[in-house]
Amino acid sequence: MNFIKTFLKLLFDPEAKVDLFKVSPRLYAIFKHQRLHAAWCGMLTVLLLFIILAGLYGPQDPTRNSILYLCWGLWWPSVILSLFLVGRMWCGVCPFPVAGNFLQSLNLSFNQKVPRLLQRKSTEIAVIFFMLIIWIEESTGMKQNPAATAYLLLAIFGGAFFCSVLFAKQAWCTYFCPLGKVMGIGASIAWLEFRPDHSKCKQCTTFACKRGTEQLPGCPIDLGAFKVTNNLECHLCGYCLQLCPHDSPQLNLRHPLYEIIIRKGKFISCTLLVPFLIGSQLARLLDQNIYDLMGLIERECSYEWLCQMGLYVIPLSIGFLLADAIINYSNFIFGVYDDGIMGRFSPMVPVFLPLAFAGELVSRLNYTVRNFAEFPATVGRQFGWQFLEQLTFTIPEWVYPVYGISILFLSELAGLYVLRIFVTKDFEGMISTWRYRFLQMSFFSLFAVYIYLISMGWHIPYLNVLFFFQ
Ligand code: SF4
Ligand code: SF4
Ligand code: SF4
Incomplete structure (x- = not known):
């Protein structure tokens, strides 16, 4: 009954929000300890490797290679469907940046800043990448071609890896990933949002969510909870929960159209x-x-x-x-x-x-x-x-x-x-x-x-x- 009341309140009042971390301390613990995220990420990395290898070296007859359906029939539609419900949460367990993150954890990265010009034009670059993907996908019959599908995934994986070698953190995700940009826009109409409690952040002196602590690095995309004001960039990974000393981050259930009305x-x-x-x-x-x-x-x-x-x-x-x-x-x-x-x-x-x-x-x-x-x-x-x-x-x-x-x-x-x-x-x-x-x-x-x-x-x-x- 309470659930129905809350749902109706959210539906009829665009400004109403419910902090799910407060409603369910268990959910808060799941996000804070990151074990479930690590398990998902590990599983999806194995799946991605399987899809790439089976696409490149498996049978090229579409009726004998299941990766086509795994990729185009299950993965991409599930990601789009998830946008309406949980926003960019897929990015929190995405396997593309895994190899680059591992390399950075070994200090094998030049750790450079992305040049300003690229930062300024990054949205246009990512959107052009996305248009290119749709164009190639539709015009070359990629959905019937296992090797071409594997090359596409390899290209995204390579982009994320190359950026991790050159730049600090997940620069690919922040600036260039075509899927990430599209998801950010789709996530604008999600039921969920990740936001800080600004009254707590005002008193903060460490900004550990972005900068990290002595034991742990900061936000993987160099954003930090205190800067999250919309669903465009944040991956809803919850990693910063363990960094924040004031329990500021919130996971809100909200009216899905609130953000696009404001923006x-x-x-x-x-x-x-x-x-x-x-x-x-x-x-x-x-x-x-x-x-x-x-x-x-x-x-x-x-x-x-x-x-x-x-x-x-x-x-x-x-x-x-x-x-x-x-x-x-x-x-x-x-x-x-x-x-x-x-x-x-x-x-x-x-x-x-x-x-x-x-x-x-x-x-x-x-x-x-x-x-x-x-x-x-x-x-x-x-x-x-x-x-x-x-x-x-x-x-x-x-x-x-x-x-x-x-x-x-x-x-x-x-x-x-x-x-x-x-x-x-x-x-x-x-x-x-x-x-x-x-x-x-x-x-x-x-x-x-x-x-x-x-x-x-x-x-x-x-x-x-x-x-x-x-
Ligand atoms: S932005 Fe792209 S590469 Fe990064 S996590 Fe999201 S989908 Fe994966
Ligand atoms: S989210 Fe936490 S760590 Fe980040 S600025 Fe706010 S209070 Fe500080
Ligand atoms: S702000 Fe927090 S939840 Fe958002 S991407 Fe950074 S670490 Fe993850």
Whole structure:
């Protein structure tokens, strides 16, 4: 009963928070002692090594190599799903920085500071890396190619390792990791946040959460709990709990839209990434569910990957430009995108952000669900376990609309809620009714485009949107 009351309070009061460390001292102890983190991290490191080795040296036939499903069907969709619930907590157990951390613990690092120019441009660099990954992934059929998948993971692992050799702490994670930047933006709509109790930090003289103590180094990403003001950077690893002498850090359950309402799309990573994510999903759905664009491109290019990448730029750019135009035109209609205190911001980015991540989740889950039945048989073929090969079942088609419509509908509600708060509270009296209605309509039309494109892949004729026009 108490739980329901708390949940409702959080849902209806964007400023309400519940400190889970206070509610559950056991949870506090788990984070403080870090043993569970170490166990997870160890397990995931072994899994990562397996995926890389099996990708490089295992069978290249996609029906005989389970790493494709492990990577694209389980790992990436789980990470995206976890963003909505626990923010960047994946980063707290991520195996990519493990080798670099080990090297640094042996003092085998140049421990340099990242040059200022790179620090300033790091968001753009990470976003470009991410766009490159999506572009290569979609245009070269990476999800069907174990070696290419392993090379991608090796590239991220290599980036983290190289940065650890050159720079102090996990500089890759702080500045360049494309996955980290995307997760930071997605984590803005998480139910959880890690924050300090500023009243305690004000009296602090050691700042041990950042600087460390004689026995322990400070925050692995050189942030420190006292500097955490949003979900963009903190890994929610809880490592600083053992460093803080005043028990300042808190793990809060909160309203998931609170942060984007406050920030109003003020960071360039959001303004670039949200339209890119939406655009890449439109291109992907158009390809998978209607035109078989990739099939056309592959035949046109005689399966030459460089040519495929070149041609795939066209649907990707069309998708990006369309999403960017919708967001910018909506900003223009909104009419307020600059003020003396915040500077320039993009009010429609937070409105579209939940849809962008919900679309990403749904399109990734489609791969997960579509290939789930084949996974045991693939493992069986890979390791010669015949009993798994004989395990056959089918996923009923109704599953796709159930999660697809639910997730997209929730994101639609979230976007409309943010828009309503902007119009009725934050910018009260500044946006006329016709502008408000227009924005609702433009938001709804993009949602309708999603539903249309997704419904074309459901193979359930009476749920296909075109059915209504027949
Ligand atoms: S930022 Fe990237 S490399 Fe670092 S922990 Fe997160 S996902 Fe792993
Ligand atoms: S979190 Fe703890 S160690 Fe860090 S500044 Fe606040 S009180 Fe000091
Ligand atoms: S501030 Fe604390 S919880 Fe956040 S990344 Fe640093 S050590 Fe981990």
